[in-house]
Amino acid sequence: MTDNVVQLHKDAIPHNLTETIIDVVQNAEPRPVDPPEQTTPDGTWIAERQAYLADAPPVVPPALRRWGAFKETVRWTASYYGHIAAFHALRAPVYLGRLLLRSPRGTGRLIVRWGKWVADTEARPVEAKAAASADIEAWLALSREHSRRVRPRRIASIAVATATGITTLVSCFLVPGWTLGAYVGAAAMAGLNGKKGDKRLITRYVATNILRRLDSNEVFEALAAIGIEGKKGRKGVEFAAEVMRDGPGWRAEVDLPPGIEATAVLEKRSALAAAMRRPISTVWPEADRTVHPGRLVLWVAQRDPAKAGRKLWPLMKDGQADVYEPLPYGFDPRGNLVEMTLMYSNLLVGGIPGSGKTSCALAIVLGVALDPTAELWIYELKGSGDLDSVKPICHRYVSGDEDEDLEAALSGMRSGIAEYQRRAKFIKSLPASEVPEGRKVTRAIAEKYPEQQLGPRVIVIDEVQELFTHDDYKDEAAAMATRLIKKARAYGIILILLTQNPDAPSLPSSVSSSVGTRLCLAVMDWRANNNVLGTGAYDRGLRATDISIDEQGTGILARGREGTTVRAAFIKQTEAEDIAKRALALRMAAGTLSGQSVGAEVDEQDVETIVDHLWAVWPDGVESVHSHRLVEALAAYRADLYKPWTEMDAAGASTALSAALKPFRVSTKQLQIRECCGGAKGLRRTDLPSVEDA
DSSP states (O other): OOSSOOOOOGGGSOTTSOOOOOOOOTTOOOOOOSOOOOOOOTTHHHHHHHHHHHHOOOSSOHHHHSHHHHHHHHHHHHHHHHHHHHHHHHTHHHHHHHHHHHHHHHHHHHHHHHHHHHHTGGGHHHHHHHHHTTOHHHHHHHHHHHHHHHHHHHHHHHHHHHHHHHHHHHHHHHOHHHHHHHHHHHHHHHHTTOOOTTOOSSOOOOOTTBOOOOOHHHHHHHHHHTTOOOOTTSOOOEESSOOEEOSSEEEEEEEOOTTOOTHHHHTTHHHHHHHHTSOGGGEEEEEOTTTOTTEEEEEEESBOGGGSOOOOOTTSSSOOOOTTSOEEEEEOTTSOEEEEOOTTSOEEEEOOTTSSHHHHHHHHHHHHHTSTTOEEEEEETTOSOTTGGGGGGOSEEEEOOSHHHHHHHHHHHHHHHHHHHHHHHHHHHSOGGGOTTOSSOOHHHHHHOGGGOOSOEEEEEETTHHHHTOTTTHHHHHHHHHHHHHHTGGGTEEEEEEESOOSTTTSOHHHHTTOSEEEEOOOSSHHHHHHHHOTTTTTTTOOGGGSOTTSTTEEEEEETTEEEEEEEOOOOHHHHHHHHHHHHHHHHHHTOOOGGGGTOOOOOOOOOOHHHHHHHHOOTTOSEEEHHHHHHHHHHHOHHHHHHHHTSOHHHHHHHHHHHHGGGTOOOEEEEETTTTEEEEEEEGGGSOOTTTO
16 A cells, blocks of 8 residues: 555455445645537537527518518508608698798899809909919919909800890790799799708608617616626626617617526616616516526617507407417517417406506407307406497396396306316217317317307406405305316316406415416506416516506416516407497307397306305304204305295204205214204214315
8 A cells, every 4th residue: 555545445344335445646736627628520510500590580581471561561661651742742832832932032042142153253362362462473364364264154144144034025925824834933943042040841740759779888878777787807788689670679689797687677677768768668678588597688669659559459340260269469569469368278367447457358358259159258347338349249248246246257157167067078978089189178079069069158257356355255256266267278168357456365366376378467566466477477577567557458468487568459449349240240140149149048057066055154163063053054145045944943944954965975963062052963064075076
């Protein structure tokens, strides 16, 4: 064994252990941990070109590759130049009048300029200088040159003046119209030289909402102004690509300094807009997590969207929708159409009062209305009539905020549960060959079995907080909404909830955590933001708190963890009525009108059992309750079902309760409850089956 190596030999340890060798090297030099630089291997040229081709910009611009975008570009270009031509053509007489008014001043300036040319006044200072210096030879030479230049000019001027005068005099008698026109034209030409001060001849429209071009210096300075800059001795802000045009604005891709996430800029959107001296509605920072958390994509509009013209909803004039496919909803800040998928999902819309919830509701509901196979159940619990335009086509329509209206909404959800159970039973009976995409309702299955009536059923509850905060209905409403959201979507039952109070009491966590598609309009704080968009949405940069209430209908549309800013297509009430009439015609042609739309009584099936009702009325913290006490609570909860039991004696009421529970294999027992009234028939909490088991 040497001095600098110690070895533990195999024969010194038990045979059942693995051999271990420990080498201790004294005075060892530190080794670098970074891999050594390698020369470029063969074939890297191909790899580099492949990487370039993977991210290469398109050869043909997107506006030319899409026929719709190309037509839109051509249409707007023609409209722009056509508008300019018509604008100035209409004002041509005004421009001519201005020229004629300027013509005397212009004529005088031309005469003065001609006189200076004829008199050769430019040479006078040189002659005066020669005379002042008593340089006779120079003065004589300049004088002879002056005479040589001036004489032909005088002769030419006299000849032109004489010819012009004679021609004008003769033309006045022979062709007076042409002479007058020529005179007006000459006066107008002379008026071009009669400009006074900064008064413009041509009327110019100054568009105050057309903003300056975005450049790198502005981005650097704005980020530095909000505290986003590299620390001393470290890398700062870097551009990942050139600032480029992106639709009606500019796009800048920026790598923030190491350790700074793009969400830090999203938090300061208002301050960033102030640093750039631009309207906040034109500045849209986003985080590009597909690259890395520090990649910031800053899009700046060339024109303030708040002052831009309204973009029409694609189905405003014609067209038909399909709920199984994405429905047109609104537009992103770049003006691109944003679609919303409702099938196999549900929708939650939240925002403070005045944030534009009605615009969102109309764009969604009218899209569903234009699918003649979709069945609309609308419960507008504000009572304002915002959705009255679609009332003629609804299977069920309720508008009001009284208890009876809330009960109708509960009945609608109960009916939805009964319908999904019926559909689930039918879909389960189909062979696997007919449901290759899974046990769910599809357009093909609905068309193959029309007698099963498997078309989409869309249940819309506006101002749903009225249900979730009602002392008597909140528990039942939350339970049924959660059940519909979790289980009914696969069978074509879609629940759409809208609220203007997205706080915790108004939006139960069991509901908000289960919805697949979410739309958050302007809200006041991060709690409300996360109640609508999901836990952690604020930290991921999905922040509806940065949206101004003045940007009505603008919100964050999210499905899963990703979201985008979108503004609902604005539809006037009169336009909504016209669209609803078109939807009514489609349904009449397809023969799909039903329910209230044809004057029929809507059968809202009640799928709740007595077990559901017992769970609803069971006192908190109590293990055992006598039957007569349960009957009293049931009668108060659902008088339409259980009030007759209260007219019986105690024994009869107990017997009625026992008989109702018999199908669920639950029986009453003799119970001794000291706190109540001694011994009597009753139930224990543990005797009741769960709601799902029942």
